[in-house]
Amino acid sequence: GLGLSKKKDENFGEWYSEVVVNSEMIEYYDISGCYILRPWTIAIWETMQAFFDAEIKKMKIKNCYFPLFVSPSVLEREKDHIEGFAPEVAWVTKSGKSDLEVPIAIRPTSETVMYPYFAKWIRGHRDLPLKLNQWCNVVRWEFSNPTPFIRSREFLWQEGHTAFATKAEADEEVLEILELYRRIYEDYLAVPVVKGKKSENEKFAGGLYTTSVEAFIPNTGRGVQGATSHCLGQNFAKMFEINFENENREKGMVWQNSWAYSTRTIGVMVMVHGDDKGLVLPPKVAAIQAIVVPVPYKNTPMEEIYDACLKTVDTLTKAGIRAEADLSDNQTPGWKYSHWEMKGVPLRIEIGPKDLEKNQVRVVRRDNSAKEDIPVSTLVEQVQDILAKIHENLFNVAKEKRDASIKVAKTWEEFMEALNQKKMILAPWCDEQEVEEDVKKRTKGEIGAAKSLCTPFEQPELPEGTLCFASGKPAKKWTYWGRSY
Numbered sequence: 001g002l003g004l005s006k007k008k009d010e011n012f013g014e015w016y017s018e019v020v021v022n023s024e025m026i027e028y029y030d031i032s033g034c035y036i037l038r039p040w041t042i043a044i045w046e047t048m049q050a051f052f053d054a055e056i057k058k059m060k061i062k063n064c065y066f067p068l069f070v071s072p073s074v075l076e077r078e079k080d081h082i083e084g085f086a087p088e089v090a091w092v093t094k095s096g097k098s099d100l101e102v103p104i105a106i107r108p109t110s111e112t113v114m115y116p117y118f119a120k121w122i123r124g125h126r127d128l129p130l131k132l133n134q135w136c137n138v139v140r141w142e143f144s145n146p147t148p149f150i151r152s153r154e155f156l157w158q159e160g161h162t163a164f165a166t167k168a169e170a171d172e173e174v175l176e177i178l179e180l181y182r183r184i185y186e187d188y189l190a191v192p193v194v195k196g197k198k199s200e201n202e203k204f205a206g207g208l209y210t211t212s213v214e215a216f217i218p219n220t221g222r223g224v225q226g227a228t229s230h231c232l233g234q235n236f237a238k239m240f241e242i243n244f245e246n247e248n249r250e251k252g253m254v255w256q257n258s259w260a261y262s263t264r265t266i267g268v269m270v271m272v273h274g275d276d277k278g279l280v281l282p283p284k285v286a287a288i289q290a291i292v293v294p295v296p297y298k299n300t301p302m303e304e305i306y307d308a309c310l311k312t313v314d315t316l317t318k319a320g321i322r323a324e325a326d327l328s329d330n331q332t333p334g335w336k337y338s339h340w341e342m343k344g345v346p347l348r349i350e351i352g353p354k355d356l357e358k359n360q361v362r363v364v365r366r367d368n369s370a371k372e373d374i375p376v377s378t379l380v381e382q383v384q385d386i387l388a389k390i391h392e393n394l395f396n397v398a399k400e401k402r403d404a405s406i407k408v409a410k411t412w413e414e415f416m417e418a419l420n421q422k423k424m425i426l427a428p429w430c431d432e433q434e435v436e437e438d439v440k441k442r443t444k445g446e447i448g449a450a451k452s453l454c455t456p457f458e459q460p461e462l463p464e465g466t467l468c469f470a471s472g473k474p475a476k477k478w479t480y481w482g483r484s485y
């Protein structure tokens with residue numbers, strides 16, 4: 001029957017799998033780590049894509065499309081860039097019955113695909129800045145436990161690749177894009193994130209520095225990297241000889257960035273807002289924001305009620321609200337309530353005989369189950385207002401839970417206690433790489449080691465003489481630590 005068999009606070013992993021399937025977002029597939037993304041998912045992806053695509057167009061970034069396939073010589077251009085990643089590269093080795101002369105890699109990311117052409121297209125300073133983005137899929141044959149949206153062998157993303165004459169321009173764009181990622185999480189998905197800088201250990205090895213927005217899943221006590229914006233410095237320019245002649249005819253190498261968010265964003269939203277009745281959709285990304293359900297009463301004529309439902313949908317739609325009516329005649333109202341709650345529709349509007357009499361509708365919120373009778377005359381503005389309140393409430397509840405999961409630790413004991421309480425830890429750190437390596441070793445366990453999540457741009461006061469929680473050396477910064485996806 002309807003309803004989840006697992007509870008979020010009791011069996012999170014199975015609860016999550018059930019929610020993404022029962023809400024009709026995901027269908028499992030016969031190849032491990034691959035999932036079918038159903039329309040309920042794609043509607044969310046398209047809403048975020050519409051926002052992000054419009055924003056990067058304002059920044060004069062142009063969309064392009066590079067091939068899925070990468071030749072080995074190009075992929076392996078820089079040994080140290082990929083040596084750690086080699087095991088997750090997927091290869092095409094045959095066509096039909098015959099072996100390919102040379103196997104061809106499927107892109108896991110597109111630096112090595114694009115940058116030989118950046119070198120060809122960039123000659124003089126007039127060719128700069130070159131700012132490209134592509135919406136595509138990538139394949140990484142990961143072995144750690146696959147999780148729909150969060151960790152899959154193929155996923156959808158956008159990857160931006162830009163080249164500038166100066167570092168200052170690159171630095172500025174890194175943060176402009178990071179702000180767009182914060183807006184995707186906080187303004188669309190109602191998920192609070194922390195903006196910060198990755199450690200030398202956790203940054204993109206091929207780059208100069210990495211910034212990210214970090215989310216947190218209180219139920220599992222794990223951080224999750226929400227999106228990344230890297231400054232690549234001139235490393236790839238050197239590797240691929242991407243240089244240009246500047247105004248005074250000097251040869252210079254370009255300064256590059258690369259940045260991405262993926263369908264992982266959707267998994268974070270499900271984990272943060274979902275409950276024991278199923279998915280809870282933030283209104284901005286809900287394909288249906290209000291579902292109208294007729295409530296028949298013994299012998300009242302159904303036509304009147306159906307007409308009122310269709311009229312309500314029409315009124316709301318005209319006001320730009322995504323509304324639909326569920327007039328299916330083979331399910332009871334109760335069944336419909338459970339079905340649309342499972343799919344996370346933010347608002348349900350019930351219309352029965354007494355609602356007709358009083359020329360009102362009954363509105364029920366998905367986030368807090370609040371019920372309210374609303375006169376038809378003020379329906380549009382009140383529904384708009386309630387949808388805004390739902391977003392705000394989802395964000396505030398998530399932020400409270402996230403903040404309650406943060407513990408400040410100044411000693412190793414405090415750190416370990418908080419880690420075992422599934423917390424995200426804010427600790428003073430000496431910023432030494434081997435100390436981070438040591439933290440990973442000392443926290444290794446079957447549920448994974450702790451690592452640095454980011455050094456938040458918003459730094460609390462660091463009193464003189466504060467010592468590193470792990471090494472006891474003088475601390476240089478406050479950094480978030482935790483287990484992660």
Ligand SMILES: O=C1CCCN[C@@H]1CCCn1cnc2cc(F)c(Cl)cc2c1=O
Nearest residue numbers: 082085088089108109159204258259260
């Ligand atoms: O995160 C982004 C933003 C968008 C463009 N790319 C960068 C860095 C990607 C790192 N990375 C991540 N995963 C990888 C997996 C691989 F198999 C290989 Cl060969 C390389 C990589 C790899 O470089």
Ligand SMILES: [Mg+2]
Nearest residue numbers: 085088140142
């Ligand atoms: Mg990876």
